[in-house]
Amino acid sequence: xxxxxxxxxxxxxxxxxxxxxxxxxxxxxxxxxxxxxxxxxxxxxxxxxxxxxxxxxxxxxxxxxxxxxxxxxxxxxxxxxxxxxxxxxxxxxxxxxxxxxxxxxxxxxxxxxxxxxxxxxxxxxxxxxxxxxxxxxxxxxxxxxxxxxxxxxxxxxxxxxxx
Numbered sequence: 167x168x169x170x171x172x173x174x175x176x177x178x179x180x181x182x183x184x185x186x187x188x189x190x191x192x193x194x195x196x197x198x199x200x201x202x203x204x205x206x207x208x209x210x211x212x213x214x215x216x217x218x219x220x221x222x223x224x225x226x227x228x229x230x231x232x233x234x235x236x237x238x239x240x241x242x243x244x245x246x247x248x249x250x251x252x253x254x255x256x257x258x259x260x261x262x263x264x265x266x267x268x269x270x271x272x273x274x275x276x277x278x279x280x281x282x283x284x285x286x287x288x289x290x291x292x293x294x295x296x297x298x299x300x301x302x303x304x305x306x307x308x309x310x311x312x313x314x315x316x317x318x319x320x321x322x323x324x325x326x327x328x329x
Contacts, residue, residue, distance in 0.1 A: 296321040 169178075297318035304312040 186252070293318065293321060 297314060297320075300321050301312050301314055301317035304317065
């Protein structure tokens with residue numbers, strides 16, 4: 167193999183140095199500074215984007231906190247409105263119950279009065295009915311007519327004696 171031949175080593179080393187040294191100098195003076203500049207600008211953009219993202223994150227957290235606070239306030243207001251509506255409905259129901267109780271009390275008193283009046287009338291009519299019944303019974307039993315006044319008097323005397 168010609169690469170391993172020691173007689174060609176000096177010429178190979180000469181051409182290696184002749185190509186490698188200019189190539190190294192070009193890379194060191196031209197290409198590497200450009201790569202370094204691109205890398206630094208890229209790092210600056212990334213850091214700026216990270217800072218911007220951090221500020222946007224803090225703004226989003228603040229907006230979220232405001233949103234949660236607004237939700238909590240709205241919930242509290244809604245619950246207060248519900249409690250107030252419940253209280254008003256309870257008061258209205260109590261008022262209607264009281265009005266109904268008063269109306270039912272009036273109707274009960276009126277019904278009791280009517281019952282007492284009917285009872286008194288019925289008790290008053292018992293004497294008249296008993297007199298008419300006594301007149302009819304006596305007429306059938308004795309075969310002659312008995313006066314209504316006489317029958318009423320007989321019933322009244324029996325009621326007095328029985329009382």
